[in-house]
Amino acid sequence: MPSSNWRHWNLAVHRDLGFLSIGLTLLYALSGIAVNHAADWNPNYRIERVAAQVQPLPPGVVAPAAIGQILNQLGETRSPDNVFQPDPENLWLYLDKRMIRVHLPSGKVEQDVATRRPFWYPLNFLHLNHPKNSWTWIADLYAGALALLALTGLLMLPQRSRQKRSLLLVAAGLLIPLLFLGIYY
Amino acid sequence: MKPICPLLLLIFLSCFPLPDSAMAKTLGAGLSLNQPTSLSEILGNPEPYIGKKIQLQGVIVDVCEKRGCWLYISGDRPFEKIRFKVLDGEIVIPLEARGKPGTVEGVLEKFVLSRDEVIARRRHHAEERGETFDPASVTSGETIYQLRGLGAEIDGI
Numbered sequence: 380m381p382s383s384n385w386r387h388w389n390l391a392v393h394r395d396l397g398f399l400s401i402g403l404t405l406l407y408a409l410s411g412i413a414v415n416h417a418a419d420w421n422p423n424y425r426i427e428r429v430a431a432q433v434q435p436l437p438p439g440v441v442a443p444a445a446i447g448q449i450l451n452q453l454g455e456t457r458s459p460d461n462v463f464q465p466d467p468e469n470l471w472l473y474l475d476k477r478m479i480r481v482h483l484p485s486g487k488v489e490q491d492v493a494t495r496r497p498f499w500y501p502l503n504f505l506h507l508n509h510p511k512n513s514w515t516w517i518a519d520l521y522a523g524a525l526a527l528l529a530l531t532g533l534l535m536l537p538q539r540s541r542q543k544r545s546l547l548l549v550a551a552g553l554l555i556p557l558l559f560l561g562i563y564y
Numbered sequence: 565m566k567p568i569c570p571l572l573l574l575i576f577l578s579c580f581p582l583p584d585s586a587m588a589k590t591l592g593a594g595l596s597l598n599q600p601t602s603l604s605e606i607l608g609n610p611e612p613y614i615g616k617k618i619q620l621q622g623v624i625v626d627v628c629e630k631r632g633c634w635l636y637i638s639g640d641r642p643f644e645k646i647r648f649k650v651l652d653g654e655i656v657i658p659l660e661a662r663g664k665p666g667t668v669e670g671v672l673e674k675f676v677l678s679r680d681e682v683i684a685r686r687r688h689h690a691e692e693r694g695e696t697f698d699p700a701s702v703t704s705g706e707t708i709y710q711l712r713g714l715g716a717e718i719d720g721i
Contacts, residue, residue, distance in 0.1 A: 417630050424659050440642050461663045463625040463638050473663025493659045509656050
């Protein structure tokens with residue numbers, strides 16, 4: 380029958396798109412939660428900060444020999460990759476993945492080592508479309524698939540007994556964004 | 565067993581990029597100008613450069629930890645640096661860029677900030693870094709210059 384044939388295809392599209400979208404949906408969902416809370420944590424990097432103390436130095440341009448002494452006091456024998464002074468009182472040293480901030484007059488040192496979060500960084504990398512190029516097309520296709528999932532889902536509304544409940548759920552899903560637009564927009 | 569055709573092997577190997585540390589990473593639109601300008605020249609007389617695209621070379625001395633939405637590049641004189649700000653998501657600057665030599669291109673912008681605006685800006689930066697900030701340390705407004713970031717090349721990341 381034409382009607383059952385149409386329903387058959389609708390169900391098939393919905394089912395197959397659903398299967399196809401599982402991986403991307405989990406990726407976007409997990410990363411979405413992670414980056415939504417970027418104010419509370421760093422979703423991409425784990426940054427370990429270690430405080431230390433070295434001999435204070437007078438403010439001014441720091442000579443290379445003094446930089447070597449500072450690093451010696453921190454137990455480091457290598458030379459820094461780069462050095463920068465943002466002002467006469469502060470010295471920033473870069474060594475491998477470490478950034479070492481030295482406040483010269485007090486001798487206070489803060490070292491931080493940033494390492495990529497092995498699970499979250501790649502997820503966020505894709506979610507926020509850092510690769511650009513062809514990933515943009517994949518993301519667009521996925522968005523299209525989600526729209527199709529919604530529409531084919533709508534066409535799968537059950538007949539008779541559970542129809543009212545289903546319509547209420549659809550209406551709630553539409554009203555939630557409208558409600559928040561009314562409050563915040 | 566047939567030996568692997570050298571051409572096929574070459575094609576296969578060419579699919580794998582060189583290690584990142586061997587290349588400069590291009591961000592955003594990359595570089596389009598042929599000549600860098602020194603930061604001391606720009607900050608010494610900024611007005612002619614405002615609204616113009618400029619290229620700077622230096623060391624990437626700090627990067628936005630959470631979103632990779634800005635970096636500071638050092639100048640040619642002691643204590644000088646300038647902020648290179650990109651639109652969130654347009655370009656994402658990896659934190660590994662800290663301490664690496666780089667070249668950036670962007671449009672010079674001038675901002676005249678009131679004391680309250682300076683406080684808000686520094687508070688935001690302190691929050692980003694998890695540092696404490698004392699508003700009393702700001703006694704007046706200030707004029708700042710920054711680059712609206714268009715592209716960059718950073719070595720060794």
